[in-house]
Amino acid sequence: MADQSTPKAPAPGAGLAASAEGAPGVPSPKRAPHRETPPEGALSRRRLLGTAGATGLTLGAVGGAAGYAAAPSADKATPLSSVGADQVRFHVKHQPGITTALQARGHLVAFDLAAGAGRKEAAALLRRWSETARRLMAGEASAQDDTDVARDAGPSSLTVTFGFGYSFFARTGLEKQRPDALDPLPDFSSDHLDKARSDGDLWVQIGANDALVAFHALRAIQKDAGSAARVRWQMNGFNRSPGATAQPMTARNLMGQIDGTRNPKPADKDFDQRIFVPASGSGGPEWMGNGSYAVVRRIRMLLDDWEKLALKDQEDVIGRKKSTGAPLTGGSETTEPDLEKTGSDGRLVIPVNAHARITRPDQNGGAAMLRRPFSFHDGIDADGVPDAGLLFVCWQADPLRGFVPVQRKLDRGDALSKFIRHESSGLFAVPGGAAEGEYVGQRLLEG
Incomplete structure (x- = not known):
């Protein structure tokens, strides 16, 4: 619980640009396929966004994500709020969920590869996970067997982030590609660690500003794992909802303290040097370029x-x-x-x-x-x-x-x-973001 500030939530109504990993705009996703015909008179995605703009939410020329909701009639439709419409891009330099503003709801989940699963199965899994993350972050339905849990919602600043644990590399025969920085953390005298809720081959962080959107993503990721991996541990978290305070401010923790005022900021000249692995010339494996290392600790407050x-x-x-x-x-x-x-x-x-x-x-x-x-x-x-x-x-x-x-x-x-x-x-190695047409970790698994 170091004295470094958590990323601050965007001001209410900040719209898409505030949550797009620093991007100047976010392309509109393709409308997700429905498994049923929308009722007669349902709002089109274009009309829904236009109505949202009329309420004071400025979406800009690039538009926004309306999710895969369908309103029953134009005269009774309620537009998506700025919270629902905010979209974070999947294909970015650094994976989403690192510099993204704090979200109201989060899930952390670790997986272990199934017995007999190796590099080939891991690659197929990361390919599935990346496509699911891309779709859900754009406000679309998942490709197969969507549960409809988030059907009425927009993207709600959903982010899905993937990382590799120390044990992953032996399981996939990639020990030579394991970074030195991923060596196990030393023991600390204050540790009372439950090994069953620690570590893991693979790690996924999910965050969103709507609890149903976050759960929908968690369930989709779990289902995508199929027979390739099983859940090792899973934890649920929350933060203050965007707009709950008169102005954006550093979050409070459950002790009532403003928690972490000295976070490094992206505007700092040495921010990238401190937070991200250089794209090349770092002395570490090339596949970790533009990536970062996540330390995850469950800290019980007495x-x-x-x-x-x-x-x-x-x-x-x-x-x-x-x-x-x-x-x-x-x-x-x-x-x-x-x-x-x-x-x-x-x-x-x-x-x-x-x-x-x-x-x-x-x-x-x-x-x-x-x-x-x-x-x-x-x-x-x-x-x-x-x-x-x-x-x-x-x-x-x-x-x-x-x-x-x-x-x-x-x-x-x-x-x-x-x-x-x-x-x-x-401790997890989180590679850089996937380029268009690629999946997260592809340079490691296919390099």
């Missing part, structure tokens, strides 16, 4: 203990004001903390073991990672204790220079450590 703390004690643990996220030394959320400032009692204003102090990049040799988490709540046990916390996902060009040094320092004395528990872990 909320009963945390909520017993007085507000001042909570703020001392974090090193920031709970209300605004500003450092305890003053200013706004984005103000640089004054780590040397002392109070009238001569003590440091930001305690020496405060989370914000320990996770500062300049206190960790410049280590940086792009945090993009989801909160989770998986019920309440018989003693009334919530199973809740953070599905921590962070991205970096090299986890040995990103996640590992920060976590080692947190391990040695972070005040927050007594209120959290790391319960599962995974």
Whole structure:
């Protein structure tokens, strides 16, 4: 839970360009095939988008995705809102779901290849998954046996992201192509890891601003796996919905804290260097060019203990004001903390073991990672204790220079450590985005 900000949601009504991985516009997808004839008088996709524009959502010349919904009549039709119409492109330089704004709903799922499945089966699976992701992200139905769960919705900023675990390479005979950066993470003293909910041959991250759209994608990915792979573990998460606040802001976690104010930003001159593997000349395998490494941790928050703390004690643990996220030394959320400032009692204003102090990049040799988490709540046990916390996902060009040094320092004395528990872990190599006509991982599997 490093002190780096989560990507901020686009302003309400931001439309397609705000969620298209930095693209200037998003081409309209082809209308998805229906398995039944739309009722007489149903709105055409063109008319539906035109109506949406009349409500104040500016879709621009390139149009937007209307999903595969059909309205019963023109005079009773309700247009897609900006949330439903937002589309993220599948064929991009870096896979979607990395720099995309935080979505309201997410699913993380890991698969293991089935016994006897190897490189050939993995290639066929990634080909199926990539086509399904492309279709669903464009607001179309899946190619086969669509469940109709998302029939009435637009793309809703859906993203599907694919990665490979350490064990994948031995299973497919590709050990020589396994990156050194994918070596298993070291043990940390705060770990209480469940191996059954850790690691995996393949990893899929799904995010969307509509829960049904996200579930629809999860179900389609699971069905596509067929006999080639089986689910190893699966986790569900959520974030605040776009438009729920008066203006876009850094997300809060289930402790009520503004979570992560110092995320590297795409506008930073060294952003790509820190987050993405260079396209060539990096010393690593060529197939990882434009890719990134995802560290995934299920972090249980001990909320009963945390909520017993007085507000001042909570703020001392974090090193920031709970209300605004500003450092305890003053200013706004984005103000640089004054780590040397002392109070009238001569003590440091930001305690020496405060989370914000320990996770500062300049206190960790410049280590940086792009945090993009989801909160989770998986019920309440018989003693009334919530199973809740953070599905921590962070991205970096090299986890040995990103996640590992920060976590080692947190391990040695972070005040927050007594209120959290790391319960599962995974590290995945996420290749660059697929070009038109290609599938994710094709350079690895067919190289």
